[in-house]
Amino acid sequence: MAATGPDLYEPLQIRYPPSPPAAPRSPPAASRRASGTILAVGTAVLLVLGAALAALVILHVQGQAELQAARAELAAAGNPLLPDPNGPWSPRESSAAAQRRKDQLGRWLQGLALGWRYHEGRIYFFSGDRKSWGDAEAACRSAHAHLVSVTSPEEQDYLAREARGGSYWIGLSATGPGGSWRWTDGAPYSQAKSFWAPGQPDSTDYGQWGQESCAQIHPVGNGLWNDHNCNFTFLWICKRDLSPP
Structure with missing residues (x-):
């Protein structure tokens, strides 16, 4: 028997050099734009929410200040008249008259x-809806008030400032x-x-609608008065005096 040589079918182990690590792939341009848009929208939403929260805080503080001022003024006015909280x-x-006054202050x-x-x-x-002059006065009366009268430069400045450039009916009409x-x-x-x-x-005539016979605070002249047709609809301002009757 012939001598045996190396096994030609012996399995060979082939070793390959390791592959270099793959470079990180950049996200497509569209994905980058989408991410940027989402971030911008999220930032804008946070800014809007922050501004809204700040506005609510300011309104709350302003409302509390107005309540405290009203209570302080009423207390100061009542001290010389009402040493005993439960007395006349x-x-x-x-x-009975004292109780009516207390109830009225509570309503204020x-x-x-x-x-x-x-x-x-x-x-x-200061209303948030629009009415004709007559309907606005009726709405004020239902709240035990009237359309606002303006009796001093200081009050006029306050109303013009709070109107913020809007047109509001006031309680002045050519009905005398x-x-x-x-x-x-x-x-x-x-x-x-x-x-x-x-x-x-200037009493402009609107024909079948009638003439301008009702007054309003108007944006022209920084809240000065304008006469207008009473049948047109505008915002309106009611006023109640805090002096007990």
Whole structure:
């Protein structure tokens, strides 16, 4: 038998050099843009939420300040008249009259919590909807108030500032004798102490709609007065005096 040589079928082990590590693949441009957009939107949402939260905090602080101011003024006004919280407002006032006054003060403070604004012994309501002048006055009366009268430069400045450039009905109309102007709450009207915009009132005639016979705070002239047709709809302002009747 011939000598045996190496086994030609012996399995061979082939060793390959290790492959170099694959370089990290950059995300497609579209994915990068999408990620950037999501980040921008998220940032914008956070900014909006932050601004909204800040606005709510400011409104809350302002509302609390108005409530505290009203309570402080009422307490100061009541001290000389009401040393005993459970007694009459004056020696000549009955317990029933004192209770009516206390109830009225309670309604005023409740009004502040319902959106009325306190300023210098009065509370004001700036509407969020539009009505004709007559319907606006009826809405104020339903809240035991009237469309606002303006009796001083300081009050005019306050109303013009709070109107923030809007058009609001006020309680002045040409319904007196001979078409003279008068306030619906009975406050005296004086042409010399009025705050009409230049050239107003001009009593423009709207034909079948009638003439301009009702007054409004108007953006022209930084909240000065303009006369307008009473049948048109605008925002409106109510006023209640804090002096007990």
